[in-house]
Amino acid sequence: MKTTIGQVKHYVDQEVTIGAWLANKRSSGKIAFLQLRDGSGFIQGVVVKEEVGEEVFQKAKGLTQETSLYVTGIVREDARSPFGYELTVTNVEVIHAATDYPITPKEHGTEFLMDNRHLWIRSKRQHAVLRIRHEIIRATYQFFHENGFVKVDPPILTGSAPEGTTELFHTKYFDEDAYLSQSGQLYMEAAAMALGKVFSFGPTFRAEKSKTRRHLIEFWMIEPEMSFTDHEENLRVQEQYVSYLVQSVLQNCALELKTLGRDTSKLECIQAPFPRITYDDAITFLHEKGFDDIQWGDDFGAPHETAIAEHYDKPVFITHYPASIKSFYMKPDPNRPEVVLCADLIAPEGYGEIIGGSQRIDDYELLKKRLDEHQLSEDAYKWYLELRQYGSVPHSGFGLGLERTVAWLSGVEHVRETIPFPRLLNRLYP
Numbered sequence: 001m002k003t004t005i006g007q008v009k010h011y012v013d014q015e016v017t018i019g020a021w022l023a024n025k026r027s028s029g030k031i032a033f034l035q036l037r038d039g040s041g042f043i044q045g046v047v048v049k050e051e052v053g054e055e056v057f058q059k060a061k062g063l064t065q066e067t068s069l070y071v072t073g074i075v076r077e078d079a080r081s082p083f084g085y086e087l088t089v090t091n092v093e094v095i096h097a098a099t100d101y102p103i104t105p106k107e108h109g110t111e112f113l114m115d116n117r118h119l120w121i122r123s124k125r126q127h128a129v130l131r132i133r134h135e136i137i138r139a140t141y142q143f144f145h146e147n148g149f150v151k152v153d154p155p156i157l158t159g160s161a162p163e164g165t166t167e168l169f170h171t172k173y174f175d176e177d178a179y180l181s182q183s184g185q186l187y188m189e190a191a192a193m194a195l196g197k198v199f200s201f202g203p204t205f206r207a208e209k210s211k212t213r214r215h216l217i218e219f220w221m222i223e224p225e226m227s228f229t230d231h232e233e234n235l236r237v238q239e240q241y242v243s244y245l246v247q248s249v250l251q252n253c254a255l256e257l258k259t260l261g262r263d264t265s266k267l268e269c270i271q272a273p274f275p276r277i278t279y280d281d282a283i284t285f286l287h288e289k290g291f292d293d294i295q296w297g298d299d300f301g302a303p304h305e306t307a308i309a310e311h312y313d314k315p316v317f318i319t320h321y322p323a324s325i326k327s328f329y330m331k332p333d334p335n336r337p338e339v340v341l342c343a344d345l346i347a348p349e350g351y352g353e354i355i356g357g358s359q360r361i362d363d364y365e366l367l368k369k370r371l372d373e374h375q376l377s378e379d380a381y382k383w384y385l386e387l388r389q390y391g392s393v394p395h396s397g398f399g400l401g402l403e404r405t406v407a408w409l410s411g412v413e414h415v416r417e418t419i420p421f422p423r424l425l426n427r428l429y430p
């Protein structure tokens with residue numbers, strides 16, 4: 001029976017054939033242990049000379065790392081294996097013999113691994129992270145589908161900039177100027193007026209000169225937008241969504257979390273509601289912690305966010321930032337117009353801001369004024385302004401950064417390991 005490693009549990013004590021690669025190998029005169037992988041999982045194949053005969057044994061013993069092969073064997077339940085099963089090999093058939101695979105089981109430096117990212121993703125750790133990424137995407141579609149959202153795809157080539165004009169990737173659109181999307185939000189606002197509750201999932205681009213463990217040049221964002229929804233309701237959706245992601249990963253990626261050595265006790269407590277702190281209180285808190293450098297009106301840096309996050313077991317919302325340090329579209333607090341109805345969600349354990357969101361300005365005149373203040377051309381935003389001319393409603397939304405969320409749930413230090421082919425400040429290869 002031809003099957004995959006992920007399916008061997010259905011074939012205990014039966015003979016199966018699996019297409020696989022040799023990840024690693026150990027052998028003595030009488031027995032060889034083959035570490036096999038096929039993408040669906042990892043399993044150990046045990047080749048006993050006395051059982052398979054000299055020819056098959058010598059073939060197995062001579063296999064080189066990353067050789068592709070068909071392995072035939074009997075599936076055994078095995079309590080000692082982290083995976084729970086083992087294969088008693090009866091035959092091996094080489095498809096393609098690999099020679100001098102560059103990523104050996106010994107330690108390698110980060111730059112070397114990044115140069116070999118196209119091969120590095122085959123390793124056990126990278127495999128686990130990419131499967132967790134998949135689970136977060138899968139759970140995202142399920143959560144929003146179950147809650148009545150429609151998936152909408154905003155454009156990637158755009159003529160306007162939602163998140164400030166300094167970090168745009170410029171390109172030509174025939175004779176016109178165009179930019180790679182920094183966020184689909186403005187289009188999602190239009191979509192919310194057509195379909196009620198919507199979400200997008202797509203690549204976004206920021207020409208940020210930041211070289212930190214949390215910044216990518218190209219990253220993927222999930223952006224829900226909701227009509228007839230205020231700031232308070234927006235936060236409730238966010239905490240339910242994030243809790244759902246965490247519980248889905250715990251439930252469906254137990255093996256991957258174990259492979260990564262993730263401390264799951266830190267994730268088990270992630271259930272809505274999440275704590276909240278206003279920007280004002282966050283400033284006071286930081287002063288008490290000895291951060292004398294920060295003033296009301298300054299944006300938080302990574303050390304500030306980490307100091308605040310360390311105070312909580314769950315992600316924490318920082319709300320009501322000064323309007324002056326936030327985007328032009330955020331709605332001012334009616335009781336205190338110098339701050340806006342927004343929140344950043346800061347992940348625990350130092351993983352930083354995973355969500356930015358807000359209630360949007362719904363008043364035409366105010367939005368026009370804000371565009372002027374930000375020196376954004378009214379022409380380019382004409383269509384966006386029109387959303388406030390034809391049945392404007394209170395509406396809110398947010399953007400969750402996929403890679404930072406993957407980093408947090410996987411417990412990996414740097415976002416470069418959370419996307420198959422990271423685009424970083426100095427890296428466009430492979």
Ligand code: 4AD
Pocket residue numbers: 162163182183184185206208214215216217219221223224353354355356357358397398399400401402403404415
């Ligand atoms: O806070 P940001 O810039 O918000 C927006 O783009 C809004 N338009 C979203 C919305 O309301 N629809 O980005 C949202 C999230 C951040 O919280 C962070 O998780 C992630 O996107 N992010 C990045 N992730 C990796 N690399 C970068 N350079 C990132 N910049 C933002």
Ligand code: MG
Pocket residue numbers: 344353355356
């Ligand atoms: Mg932000």
